[in-house]
Amino acid sequence: MKVKYLGALLLTATLTFFGCDDNTGTLGIGMLPGSDGISAHTTTFNVVTRSVFADSVFAKTSTGYVGRFTDSKFGSYEASFLTELNCRDGFKFPEEYDFEKKTGRLTKNRITGVRLRVYYSSWFGDSLNACRMSAYELSEKLDRNRYTNIDPAKYYKPTDLLGRRAYTAYDTSVTDEERYATDSNGDLTYYPHIDFTLDKEKYGDDWYNRPASDFANSETFIENVFRGIYLKSDYGDGTILYIDRVDLQMQYEFYVLNDTTNIPYKRKQEGHVGEDSIAQTWMTEFASTKEVIQANRFENSKKVEDIVKNENEWTYIKSPAGIFTEAVLPYDDIYKELAGDTLNAVKLTFTNYNEKSDNEFSMSAPRYVLLLRKMEFKSFFEENKLPDNLTSFTVEHNSVATNQYTFSNIARLVTTCIKEKDAAKKKAKEEADADPTVTWNEEEWEKDWRTVYLIPVSITYDQSSTGQKTMTGIQNDLQPGYAKLKGGPAEEGGKVKNPLQLEVTYTTFNK
Template structure:
C-alpha cells in the first residue's frame, strides 16, 4: 500500500530544500519558483525474494577446502584447482643426486567449523594444462568442472587425513607466532622420480647448460606439472581458508666439505609456490538451498556462491506519481532476522552488501568495477540497527527513469513489449561482498564474499493487505514540487 503525506514543517529547512543531492536532477520538466519549494514524502512497499547463486565470479588468492553440513543451509563443499609457478631459469642445486621427498603444503590462516573433525584430502594431477590468458572468463566462476582437466578414473597422486587443529602439534608450538597451521601431503616417490627426470633433460646454449622445461612457468606447466586438483573425499565438519600453497622438494646433492678436500652429500629443501601469476580457482557446491529460495516469508543471504536477495522496485508506480517532481532522497533498509540455529558452529553475518541492478551483476564483477553510488551501492551491516541501509538511491532511480522515459513515450504497446524484453529492468540484487580500501579508506576493489556467512532478512514475496507493517520493506522518498509560474 502506498502512503502519502505532507512533510512536517521541520523538514523544510534551507539544507533540505536547497542543498539536495548535487548529482540529482529533476525527473520532471518545470521552472521553479525560487521563493518557495514544498517538500513531501512518500512510502512504497517493495517485494523481495531469495535468488540462487549457483556460481559467482572470483579471482581470489585464497583457496577453500572442506565440507560442512548446516541444519538450515544444507551441505557445502569446496575444492580447488591450482598450478605451481616456476620462476624464470629455475635451478636446483648443482650435482643433484636425487629428489628424496615432495610435499604439497596447504597453509591456512583460519577455518570454519569443527577444529577436530577428521576429513580426507585427495590430490590428483591435472592431465590438461589450463590456459589462463585472461580471455576465458568462465575459468574464474566457482562452478568450474574439474573433470575438464583431470581424469577421475586415474589413481590419486596422494591422500591424507587431517583436522583443522593439528593434534600432532604441541600446544606450546601451536600458540607461537612462528607456527603457520598447514596440511602437509606427501606426493610419493614416483612423483619425485618423474620430477627429477624432467629436470635432468638439459641442452647446451652458448656453452651454458639449460633445463628447457624449467625456463619459465609456461614451459614447466606444459611439460612437467600441469597442476593439482585438491578435494575432500571423506568426512566433513570444517572448511579451511588457505592463503599459501607450496610444493616443497627435499633434494640431495654433492658439494665440497668445509675443508674443500672431498665431496660430501648435502640435503636441502627447495620451495616452489602457487602465485598470482599462475592459475588457481576454488569450486563451491551447495545442496539444500532450493527450499530456502521457495520460502515466501523472508529472504536469505548465504556465502560463498549460495543465496542473495532480489528486490523488485515499484518503479512504474513511482514514475507515474513523480514524473514531474524532483527526487531529493530515496532510502531502503533491510532488517536482519534473529538466527535461530542451534548449531554450535554458527556462520558469520555478511559484513557488506552490494546493491546492483540484476542486469549489471555479471559485467560488474567480470570487469572488476567498484561501486559508483549511481548504479551500484554498498551498505555495511549495522549491529545497532540490525540492518543494512541504503541511501542516495534517488541517483539510481533517476538513472533508470532516464532509460525508460523514451520507451514509455512510444506508447503502451511498445512499453509493454520493452518490459517483456527486459524482465529485470526494475530489479536489483543484494549481494554479499568483500571490499578492499586504500590508505584513505576509499574502496578500490569489490569482490564476492567467499567466507562462510549467512543471514535472514525481513520481507519476501508473500506480502498482502493482512501482512504486518513491520514485516514489510518500505522505500522512503523525499521529493519537491516547485511552485509553477
C-alpha cells in the same frame, strides 16, 4: 523576477540541507514554475522482494576453500580447489657440483625429496574435527572459468592420486613453543600446513633431467610438465579450510662450501673426519600464485533450491554461491507521482531476523552486501569493477544497533533508470516514425530494468598513513554466511503481504 530568485535561493538551501550534491535527481523539472516557495516531503513506495537461487558466482581469488559443512537449515555444501602452479621465467634447477671447475653445489644425489605443502591460516567450523584431504594431479589444462560451478571431473582422473592426508584444522601435535615462536622481527615462524609426500623419481629426478625449455615460463611448464592440482575433502564434516597457498617443494642435498675457495668443508666429527660436509634443505620451486589459474568449486545440497521455491514470507542471502535477494523497484510509480519534483534521498532498508541456533559453529550474517542492477551482475565481477554509487552500492551490516543493511540514498539509481527508460522510448518513437513497421515491446524492454540484487560480498581496503581507507577490491563472498530478511513475495488478499518500504524524500514547489 524577485520571486524567481527567491525560489532559486530556497531550492539551493533545501538541496544543501539534504546533502544532495552527488545523490539527487530531477524528475521532469525543466524550469522554475511560478510559486511562493518550496517544501520538502517524504513518501513511501512498496518494494517486492524474493529469494533467488545462485547456482554459481564469479570467484577470481587466490584463496582456496576445501572441506564440507552441513547446516541444519540449508543442508550441506562442499568446497574443493583446483590450481595451476607457477614457474618462474627462466627457471633452472641448482647445478651438480663440479670439483674441477668448482661450480655448482648439489651432490650426485641431487633431489632427495619432493612434497606438496598446503598452507592455510584460518578456517570455518570445528578446529578439532577429524578430516581427510586428497590431492590429485590434473590431467587437463584448466580453462579460465572463474565460476564456482566448475566441474573438476573434466580436469582430473581419480587414478591420478598424489596422496591423502588426515588432519585437524588446529594441529594438536604442534607444541606451543613451536606454534608461537617468532623471528627477529617478532613475526610468527609457524604457518599451519598439510604435507603430501610425492614420488621423488617422478616429480624430482625426472623433472631435473628435462630440457630447460620445459621450464622457460609457467605456460611451458603447465603444457609440458605439470598441469596442476585438485584438492578435495573425502572425509569429515564441519570444517572448511581457507587455503592461502600451495607449494611444490624439493629437498636438495648439497655440499657446504667455503665462501672463499668454493671447496667443500671437511668434516671433523668422529667417524667422519675428512669427509666432505653435506647438508639438505627444502626449497619452494613452484607455487600457486595470482599469475596462474585458480578455481574454487562449491556444491550446495538441493535443500537450498527447495528453500528458494517454498519459503516466500521472507527472503535470504547466503554465501558462498547460494542465495541472493532480488528486489523490484517501483520506478514507474515514482515517476508518475513525483514527475516535476526533485528527489533528495531514496532510502532502502533490508532488516534481518534474529536467528538462534544450537550449533556452536552456525553461520552469521555477511558483513558486507552489494546492491546491484541485475543486468550488471555478470560484468561487474568479471570486469573487476568497484561500486560507483550510481547503479551499484555497498553497505556494512549494522549488527549492533538495528540488525539491518541500510542503503541511505540510492536516488541516483532511481533517476538513472527512469531517464534510461525515457531515452529508450524516445529512440523507439524516432525509429517508428522512420519506419512504421518498427514497434517497441515495452514489457520485454523492462524485463530486468527495475530489478536489483542484494549480494553478499567481501571488500578489501588500503589504509593510508592518516588512517583513511580506500576500497581497492570487491568480490563475491566465498565464506559461509547467511541472513534471513524481512520481505518476500507472499500475498494476502491479492496484495503483497510483507513489502519493503522505499522511503523517498523530495522537494516540490508550492502552488
